[in-house]
Amino acid sequence: MDISSSLLTPRRATRQIKVGSVPVGGNAPISVQSMTTTKTADAEGTLQQIYALAAAGADIVRCTCNDQAAAEGLAVMVPRSPIPIVADIHFHVEMALAALEAGVHGLRLNPGNLRKPEEIKLVAREAKDRGVPIRIGVNAGSLHPDIYEKFGGATPEALVESARVELAYFQEVDFDDVKISVKASSVATMIAAYRLASETFDYPLHLGVTEAGPLPGGLLKGTAGIATLLAEGIGDTLRYSLTADPVEEARAGRQLLEALGLRERSGLDLIACPSCGRAEIDVIAVARAAQDALANRNLPIQVAVMGCVVNGPGEARHADLGIAAGKKRGHLFIRGQIVRVVPEDEMVEALVAEAEKLVAEGFEARLAAADSGAAAEAEADRLELLDAKGLDANNSSVKIANIRRQQAPDA
Numbered sequence: 001m002d003i004s005s006s007l008l009t010p011r012r013a014t015r016q017i018k019v020g021s022v023p024v025g026g027n028a029p030i031s032v033q034s035m036t037t038t039k040t041a042d043a044e045g046t047l048q049q050i051y052a053l054a055a056a057g058a059d060i061v062r063c064t065c066n067d068q069a070a071a072e073g074l075a076v077m078v079p080r081s082p083i084p085i086v087a088d089i090h091f092h093v094e095m096a097l098a099a100l101e102a103g104v105h106g107l108r109l110n111p112g113n114l115r116k117p118e119e120i121k122l123v124a125r126e127a128k129d130r131g132v133p134i135r136i137g138v139n140a141g142s143l144h145p146d147i148y149e150k151f152g153g154a155t156p157e158a159l160v161e162s163a164r165v166e167l168a169y170f171q172e173v174d175f176d177d178v179k180i181s182v183k184a185s186s187v188a189t190m191i192a193a194y195r196l197a198s199e200t201f202d203y204p205l206h207l208g209v210t211e212a213g214p215l216p217g218g219l220l221k222g223t224a225g226i227a228t229l230l231a232e233g234i235g236d237t238l239r240y241s242l243t244a245d246p247v248e249e250a251r252a253g254r255q256l257l258e259a260l261g262l263r264e265r266s267g268l269d270l271i272a273c274p275s276c277g278r279a280e281i282d283v284i285a286v287a288r289a290a291q292d293a294l295a296n297r298n299l300p301i302q303v304a305v306m307g308c309v310v311n312g313p314g315e316a317r318h319a320d321l322g323i324a325a326g327k328k329r330g331h332l333f334i335r336g337q338i339v340r341v342v343p344e345d346e347m348v349e350a351l352v353a354e355a356e357k358l359v360a361e362g363f364e365a366r367l368a369a370a371d372s373g374a375a376a377e378a379e380a381d382r383l384e385l386l387d388a389k390g391l392d393a394n395n396s397s398v399k400i401a402n403i404r405r406q407q408a409p410d411a
Contacts, residue, residue, distance in 0.1 A: 008260065009233035014204045017133045017177050020084025020105035022059050024133075024179055025204030025236045030262050031059040032253035033206070033239040034246045035088065041069035043076040044314070049246065052318035054082045054271045055302040056247045057254030060237070062086040062108060068407050071098035075399035078103040079276050080311065086135070093119040098403045100126050108135040111166040112142035120166065124175040133177040134170070138162045139210055140184035154184060156193035160200055167201070178203050179237065183210035187225045194229050204236035214243040219252055230260055247318070267298040271319065272305040277393030279307030280385070281325040281344065289348045290323075299359050303351065309382045310389075313338060321358055323351045326385050331378045334363065338378040339370035 016026030024031055034053050038046040040063045050061050065071055065087040078085055086106035087099035090113045099107060100123075107127060114120060127134050140154035143162055151158035159182040170178060180203050182193040190209050197205060209225040212218035222240040229235050238256075240249040257263035272287035273279075287305040294303060304322030306312025309331050312324030317336025324331045330347035332340040332354055342350040358366050 006261075008231050008262075011233040012198050014202055014236055015176075017179060017204060019060050019086065019133055022084055028236070030230070030235060030257055031237040032057055032250055032257065033060045033062060033086075033237055034058045034249040034253070035062040035064075035239070037246055039070070040064055040073045040077075041067075043073040046073065047077055047080060047311075047315050048317060050077070050081050050083065050085075051271065051304070051315045052247050053250045055269060055304065055316070055319045056250035057269065058083060058250035060084050060086060060106075062088050062239075064088045065095045065099040065102075065104075066090065066092075067095070068098065068403065071095060071102050071403050071407075072400045074099055074102035074104055075403060076394075076396045078105070079394040079396065080273065080315070082271050082273050089114065089123075093123060094407055096123045097126060098406060100130055100132060101403050101406060102399055104132065106133045106135065108137045109166070110137050110139060110142055111162050112139060112144050115144060117169050120169045121173045124170045125173050128173065128175045128177065131177070133179065134175075135206055136163050136166045136170075136178060136180045137206075138166075138180070138182045140186070140189060141210065154189065156182075156189060156196050159184065159189075159193040160196045163197065164200065167203075176203075179206050180204070181206040181208060183208045183241075185209065185211040187221050190225045191228055194234055195232075198234045205234060207235040207238040208241055210241050212241050212243075215248065218242040218244070219248075222252065223256060227256060227260065230256075230262065267300045268294050269302045270294065270305065271302070271316065273307050273312065273315070275307045277389060277395070279325075280309075280327070281307055281347075283307040286323075286325070286347065290351055293348055293352045294355060297352075297356065299355050301355060301359060303355060305351075308385065309378060310386050313378075320363075321351070321355055323347050326381045329381065331374075331381065334358065334367055334370075337367060337370070338375045339367065340374050341371070341377050341381075 014025040036046050036049050038049050084105035087104040088108045089096045138159050147158050163180050182197050184190040207226045209222045212221040240252045242249050258265045270291050275283045301320040304316035304319035306324035309324045309326030313333045313336050316322045322333050328344045330342050
């Protein structure tokens with residue numbers, strides 16, 4: 001963190017949970033979240049957006065799980081996502097159970113929509129068995145009618161009470177792998193609700209001004225609420241809720257944390273896939289080598305290191321530059337377009353050289369300098385690897401079959 005962060009109010013101590021590989025709360029860095037706008041059933045399109053979000057600075061992504069097709073999409077995406085995926089659940093307990101079967105890293109439940117205590121406790125028990133955390137996502141626009149009537153509206157006290165009631169159900173089944181949000185579209189209500197929540201709970205808090213709207217007004221409202229609380233030491237993870245490309249949400253969150261000195265500034269934004277059944281290289285080792293080689297060059301670009309040539313260039317097409325491995329060779333691509341094929345042991349060297357040229361010469365010049373046969377050569381590699389390892393190298397079909405059995409009506 002920047003030294004300027006020490007000038008802010010000390011951060012409130014909270015419990016720590018883990019959303020996949022990302023710690024939330026305690027002394028963990030404040031994480032940035034966003035939500036996909038694609039149909040979750042469109043796994044390939046959604047993965048492309050997730051990679052774009054990761055490249056823009058998102059640490060965690062949320063995807064809606066509103067039907068069986070969405071749950072099946074999650075089963076395909078989870079092994080291939082570069083960042084943890086949280087399933088957004090509203091009305092149907094079946095979708096929460098299906099999302100868990102798909103292997104998601106977290107759930108978000110809206111207490112105002114999923115209301116039956118036994119269903120809430122069922123989801124908590126299943127999440128506990130799988131080690132999956134749940135966010136209690138209270139929203140001023142969808143409070144339980146009884147709470148709304150009791151408090152005379154969506155007041156800060158009503159929002160916190162909604163979270164408290166949900167938490168009590170979780171505690172009945174000994175589930176405490178929880179984070180909490182108490183969002184409102186009113187900045188003043190949101191600030192007051194989170195201040196009260198920070199006094200009431202020791203669970204990590206997820207900050208956000210819900211339904212903030214389009215740019216630039218939505219950005220201003222989100223910043224007004226989130227930055228105020230962060231400066232007071234309140235908040236462990238955040239999301240801007242903008243009526244815009246979600247990449248803008250991730251970028252805004254990262255820039256806000258950097259502006260407050262709460263996250264490290266870096267010209268380079270390197271993303272890498274978590275590896276899967278098609279990986280042809282040690283992704284961690286190659287990503288680390290690329291990070292080490294590029295870090296001190298202070299290049300303001302987004303770079304992707306992908307473990308295979310089947311999905312890599314497509315999933316990371318929003319990155320400025322990337323490398324994908326296959327058949328002992330690396331496919332170098334600029335914004336998804338293959339420009340060069342290099343030997344595997346030269347991948348990092350080629351990546352660094354192209355990064356420097358890209359910054360110096362610009363995208364058009366570097367795309368124009370692409371090797372003439374690179375695209376065809378890369379496509380041949382991709383098809384050969386796909387033929388060798390099949391369409392479902394991660395065995396997603398097994399999870400999908402389980403989801404379908406789970407959702408099938410009783411005979």
